[in-house]
Amino acid sequence: MTDQTIYLLKAFFLGVLEGVTEFLPISSTGHLILFGNWINFESDEAKVFEVVIQLGSILAVMWIFRQRLIQMIVGTLRLDPVEVAFTRNLLIAFLPSAIIGLLFIKMIKALFFHPGVVAVTLVLGGFIMLWVERRRSPAAAAALAARPQARTLEQISWKQALAVGCAQCLAMVPGTSRSGATIIGGMLAGIQRKTATEFSFFLAMPTMLAAALYDTYKHAGLLSQQDMLAIAVGFISAFLCALLVVRAVLAFVSKHTYRVFAWYRIGLGIIVGVWLWMA
Template identity: 55%
Template structure:
């Protein structure tokens, strides 16, 4: 029985890594596939948080040189590096505010297959509509994003707190609406994912640290590694 649960954790880890950075909801797919394969985990929310952490660490690894250059530039007084760092913080701020005040409502009311199904359909229709439109892309590089554009992307990210709504899809669409090119919006979405998901993971792990035991650490570890590897493959393909 334990072997079957490990295989289920492995499967869900791959699902997380494959969907986290595509314009489809990773949380929505985890909820739906979790119900389909009857995955039972004593750690509940923590399993999802940790495998999401595996996915975001894959992005950190792929962008490690750029992150290093930005940090180095920030502390050496490089104006472009500082502007980009502040832009990410501005975009991150709305999610912090909404997350702090609405986290319990979101988890207790919105985490259901019905909400996920509706959000997946609506989100898919919006993305389909956006693909059919042409936008005036005033900003073609992520590092050139304005503070106003960053704030609009941050507001768009808050919509993704509804399970079934893609975080990357919401931020990319929000970026394109604000005047970013698809490439710039996608890259900025990756960078915004780092503080957002790392912050959310840390917050949830602190709140649920008591459920981490030796009994469920194996499932969590398997899911984490699977998410890291699959996200690594997906993001590598996307940035090319």
Template identity: 45%
Template sequence: MAEQIVIALILGLVEGLTEFIPVSSTGHLVLVQQFLPAGSFLSPKSMGTFDVLIQLGAIFAVLLVYFRRLVEIVKTLPRSARTQHFVLAVLFSFLPAAIIGALAHDFIKNVLFETPSLICVVLILGGFVLLAVDKIKLQPKVHDAQDFSWPMAIGVGFFQCLAMIPGTSRSGSTIVGALLLGADKRSAAEFSFFLAMPTMAGAFALDLWKSRHDLSMDDGLLIMVGFVTAFISALFVVRTLLDFVSRRGFAPFGWWRIIVGVLGLALLLPIR
């Protein structure tokens, strides 16, 4: 049981720390599970429940951090044209991934997620993209997430679809897309947070529905450990990320992706 609790802590920590930074939480989870003794960790049914609920922990973290902003949005929505514009922009941005994700869900889960070497290659390529974007002298026109135009928001939404390739990173693709479309670093990261709410909630609901017959709470303690760990670690990331990227940019995440991708490939070669 002690070993299982440690594995639950590790997986919850990985989910929470990587969900909202541009390094691919799913890619990291797949690689970590590849090298941990996860085969004896949980039963297949409980593992499905574990994966779904640690993602819910990360969702709760971003909802908690932005709770006051969300309440303010709800209060001003009926009378504020700016708030109405922002809510529609987030919804328009969410639609491309919602449609494509629903149509391609089984292929993504059963084919792309089962290829760890592909994840490593995509991590490396995405790392070089982050390094390149960080060096480009962009001239941002938008400095507040609420000022994204509808075409800009829809463009970010299509960038988000790239994250269906495991290893790409949902936050990475949306942040890079927003930067290239004219946002500054802080507003790009913040819009990515807001877009994460419907996107992750939708993905969670779809996963929950697809796996509804396989869910089990037989290993409730381990599932709860993973959930709480994901929630706490994601809470830390969401509260600190905006200030970090404003000061340091995205190059540290680019180098991290490259290092993890190279190490992953090196460790996978003996396995293959």
């Protein structure tokens, strides 16, 4: 196999990994860092690749929710109160990470984009998920029943949206998981699990589009023709895999908790920690 073929196979593999993990609460960025390190796919260009291929995952979720997205846009333009409130909530949730990202993203990448950090945040995030799910158990449900619960996207308040947006800022540290932070943050704020998951998907659209476009603009000069071909391969594979995963996640959370993902995070974090310690 030629070096070019091997490079494109790596790009395809990472694209599949991105599409599968982006909307699961297990950290797509953390997985890309870990497996990119494992297959020797590390460079400034690779960091741009990891961000830009997220566009494939985002386009997949935009396609799946296209009818609700069109409804939101048309309703907002027509000043429909329900849709205006939903758009406002998305903007409120988007702003904290946008501000923190613009101010500190270079420092965050320099300090935290390392397998050791990913191992720690995977484990910590897993235990937090277990704790939150325990609070939502049948035994705890009676105590929470008196609290107002947002069971649809339209019932989410601006305060709950802000709580989700603040939680999303934590996901700038790899291994935390953007979807995991926003879903758990939403559940803690009083949003029903499935609705928190849907809101997380909608919030991913402006957040990840902004991150991908900003990174592409800032680092376009680094990318060669070979890099652009690899991005195209990763983009397509991420798009196709995300199409399958998003529907599966929504079906899963309507009947199950997130405990299985919490234990997966803890197990993977321990394995990575042991591997780094022995290396």
